[in-house]
Amino acid sequence: MHVFQPVELDDILEGAFRFGGDTWALLTAQKEDKVNSMTVAWGGIVYVWNKTCAVVFVRESRYTKEFIDASKRFSLSFLNKEEYKDVKNYMGTVSGRDENKIEKAGLTVNYHEDIPFIDEADNVIVCKVLYKQLMKEECCVNGRIIADHYRDGDYHYVYIAEIKQVMIR
Numbered sequence: 001m002h003v004f005q006p007v008e009l010d011d012i013l014e015g016a017f018r019f020g021g022d023t024w025a026l027l028t029a030q031k032e033d034k035v036n037s038m039t040v041a042w043g044g045i046v047y048v049w050n051k052t053c054a055v056v057f058v059r060e061s062r063y064t065k066e067f068i069d070a071s072k073r074f075s076l077s078f079l080n081k082e083e084y085k086d087v088k089n090y091m092g093t094v095s096g097r098d099e100n101k102i103e104k105a106g107l108t109v110n111y112h113e114d115i116p117f118i119d120e121a122d123n124v125i126v127c128k129v130l131y132k133q134l135m136k137e138e139c140c141v142n143g144r145i146i147a148d149h150y151r152d153g154d155y156h157y158v159y160i161a162e163i164k165q166v167m168i169r
């Protein structure tokens with residue numbers, strides 16, 4: 001028999017493959033000539049349809065959702081340095097409907113094959129949307145999920161997106 005050690009999942013998930021906790025990304029997408037970006041903490045990497053994909057959860061109310069749906073492309077830019085903590089909070093509390101967040105946060109837009117990402121990132125995942133689905137009350141097997149996250153009815157859309165490129169600075 002081999003000896004197995006229990007490990008913390010957080011200790012073995014690294015870089016762009018670790019979501020949650022203090023790891024977060026700026027989800028950035030383009031609609032016509034505008035680019036918008038929002039903080040996301042929920043998500044991950046999955047293997048489905050014989051492809052490695054990113055999954056993200058975007059509430060119906062987010063302005064950025066319009067951008068994802070318009071271009072069917074988005075990027076996830078991971079800014080891991082402590083100095084960007086305030087930027088994360090700003091990009092995750094103010095809506096691009098009200099302010100040009102990227103400009104106000106002092107961030108720079110770069111492009112990979114016409115898909116915008118944040119140049120200040122440590123690593124970037126560039127994605128093409130394959131599937132999206134609105135979460136529904138009746139699909140919540142555990143009622144606590146509704147009580148804890150959807151009392152206002154602002155459900156998440158699940159986006160599964162093929163990873164076209166991973167970039168590390």
Ligand SMILES: Cc1cc2nc3c(=O)[nH]c(=O)nc-3n(C[C@H](O)[C@H](O)[C@H](O)COP(=O)(O)O)c2cc1C
Nearest residue numbers: 038039040041042058059063064092093094095096
């Ligand atoms: C740390 C953090 C993580 C967040 N993660 C998500 C997320 O995974 N999904 C989501 O829909 N909103 C998330 N938000 C909220 C959005 O980033 C926030 O509502 C943002 O202002 C939306 O901007 P927009 O209206 O310009 O799209 C998060 C906010 C913070 C501060």
